[in-house]
Structures are given as C-alpha cells and as structure tokens.
Amino acid sequence: MHTMLHGFESTTTERLLLRPFRETDLDAVFTLHGDPETSRFNPSGPLRSLDAAKELLALWLSDWAKHGVGYWAVEQRETPGVVVGVCGVRHKLFEGRTVLNLAYRFAPRTQGLGYATEAARVAVEKARRHLPDVLLVAIIHPENAPSLRVAERLGLRFERITDYEGTPSRVYGVD
Template identity: 60%
Template sequence: MTQAFELMTTERLRLRAVRSSDVDAVFALHGDPETNRYTVSGAMRSLEAARTQLAVWLEDWSRTGIGYWVVERRDAPGAVVGFGGLRYKVLEGQQVLNLAYRLAPHAWGAGYATELARAALALAREHLPAIPVVAVIHPENAPSLRVATRLGMRLDRRIDYEGVPNCLYVAD
C-alpha cells in the first residue's frame, strides 16, 4: 500500500510523501498567518515547531504507510505550493482518515485543493474502503467548505474540535 500513496501525479500536481528536508516549507506555509486564519492554534511560531509537526507526519508514513503530501506543481518541480492528503486520526473514538489541504496564498483559487483531495479520496476508496474519510472544517472557512462540497462530501454534523465548533464533512 505504501507505494500507492508515496508518490502520485495528477493532471497538474506532483504529490509526494513529506521528508525531513521539507522543514523550511512546513514553516513557511504553517507560519503564515493568512494560511492559518481558521486554525485554532494560529500560525506556527518557530522552526522548532515546524520540526515537531514534520516529525509527526514522518512518523505517520513510517508507521502506517500513508500521510500528508508535499504538493508541487508538475510544471515547477521542487516549488512547494502546499501540503495535504490523508492521515489516520481517532475522532470521537472512531478511527478515520482525516483529509486535509492547505495551500500557499499564491496557489489559492487554482483548483489545486480540489485536485489533491480528489486524488486522496480515490486512493482511500481503492486501498482503504472500510475507513471513513472526514474533513474537519471551520464553519467560516468558505473556500474549504466549497472544496468538500465539490468533492461530494456531505456535512455530517457540527463537532467541538480542539475547543472550537467545526463542521465534520464525510465522504460517501
């Protein structure tokens, strides 16, 4: 299964497993207040925090064979435009695959989030069909809500996530 998830290309994107050398890209994206407007903890404040986050994602890949990807445009290899994909999570006592997509502001509005999320959903349906795929989205994050809707995900309910009300979308 690992190989199916480690590297994937879509029409415009190259999606690859994170690696330890991605720490600066993690910090650049997650340290930007604009990309973290709807994140409970806000923007990442240090390179050390980026290392800690990246270590979690690397452990996901090592332990489960899936995790978040680095998102690059195929026509600009090496230039990171975001992170996203699937990772295992326990949510309200249930094992799920959390679908995430976070892109740099210069990549917003190009359909990349939908493209990467569609690829992640296809892999989940093919390789892990018994595990629910969910997206936890802040109710004011209209672009992310539109992506989930465009993917055919449905609003299941509102949940308290890290002390903040969020929408829980589920893939059918």
C-alpha cells in the first residue's frame, strides 16, 4: 500500500470522488488519454496504445509511492466506479526545478459541468496546505480556452509564455 502524504488520500467534493489511481484503472487511463478530443491540446497528442497507457499509469502510481501525492482518478459520486477524469498535482522537473504540476482532464461528455474547477480547487488547497514549499504551476496551451478559464477561476496568476515540449504554453502560478 502506498504511504499517502497526509491530506492527499481519497477525498470527496459536492459531486466528485477524488482518489489515487490504481492498477485496475488502466482502461480508464487509455480511454481518457487516447481520446483525440481530450488530448487536443496535449503536446504529445493522444495515447496510441494500451502499452503507452500502462507507462503513464506506472508513472502516476510511482508518484504516489515515492511522494505520497499524485494525480487523482475522478469519479462522479452518483456513478461510483466510473472514472470520468484525472486531476491533481504531481512532482515534475520543469525548467530545472521541481514543481507541483497542476493538471485536469475530463471525458468529453462531462466537460462544461465545472468538474475541473471543483476538483482542481481541492488540489490547489491541499498543495498550499501540505506542500507550501513546492511551487505550484499549471502549464496550459494558449488555445485551450476552457483550461485557461479554470486556472483563472482558481485564482492562478499568468506568469509567462514558455516553450513546453515544443509548444509555446502559458505558465500560471499560485500567489
């Protein structure tokens, strides 16, 4: 069993269950990240194989094992067991320093319902409370208007444009 950093274990919001990923989430990871719609603004594009999904899931599981924090699998409380998104923070090397990367990605059928804001707000609050010494950033494709709106709703501050994996991207930070 992973040792959770206190505060980052499973939690709920009004409509969502946020929980650490498990090995049994492979199909959900592939479905979500293999979808061209959800990966439209991802510099590496959609996952092309189940093996690629396995690598991504293994990375996320190792985040939880090493740091006790990572991306959550997101389920709607009314339909438990069905992963509709990924959200949270994970340690990442960015521009030569370790940061907490805030990410959120949801199935197309659930987009526009405010789930990303609802889940990401919890991630930001927990990061501020439990990992205040690690800079939190959100790196967002400049054309990804819904994602930019989430960052702004969360009170993140636009800092600069950077080259991220070959794509000019907007970097947001937390005050």
